[in-house]
């Protein structure tokens with residue numbers, strides 16, 4: 001009796017594992033690739049420090065802060081300047097117009113994570 005139950009449970013577990021693999025496989029085909037741990041950290045920082053202005057414009061700035069989604073996958077920044085890690089790093093550290101300076105707010109590791117996230121499609 002006990003033996004029979006154990007076998008059934010193993011069968012269910014195998015089924016769940018197989019279904020999980022199937023779902024992961026389908027997502028791999030149709031969705032954007034999953035974020036690396038570094039990109040995920042950048043996503044977290046972006047959500048906490050940047051999105052309230054750049055996505056929600058919670059301060060009601062006029063003109064609204066530009067859309068910077070996937071900004072480092074494009075050749076140019078919204079201002080027309082050349083997009084590069086260095087350019088965005090400088091901008092974040094110095095600020096620009098109504099964008100505040102984040103000098104001293106990010107560690108090197110956090111800055112690298114933020115830039116890594118801005119290289120993704122940010123979906």
Ligand code: HEC
Nearest residue numbers: 049050053065066068077078079080081096097098099100
């Ligand atoms: C208080 C609102 C605010 C916050 C917070 C903010 N920004 Fe901005 N950001 C702006 C505004 C306004 C501009 C447009 C500046 C201009 O061109 O005068 C801008 C411009 C930019 C640009 C485009 C620069 C260019 O040359 O086109 C990038 C990239 C950018 N921000 C990244 C970020 C990142 C990354 C963060 C988070 C660390 C962030 N911003 C946080 C308001 C904000």
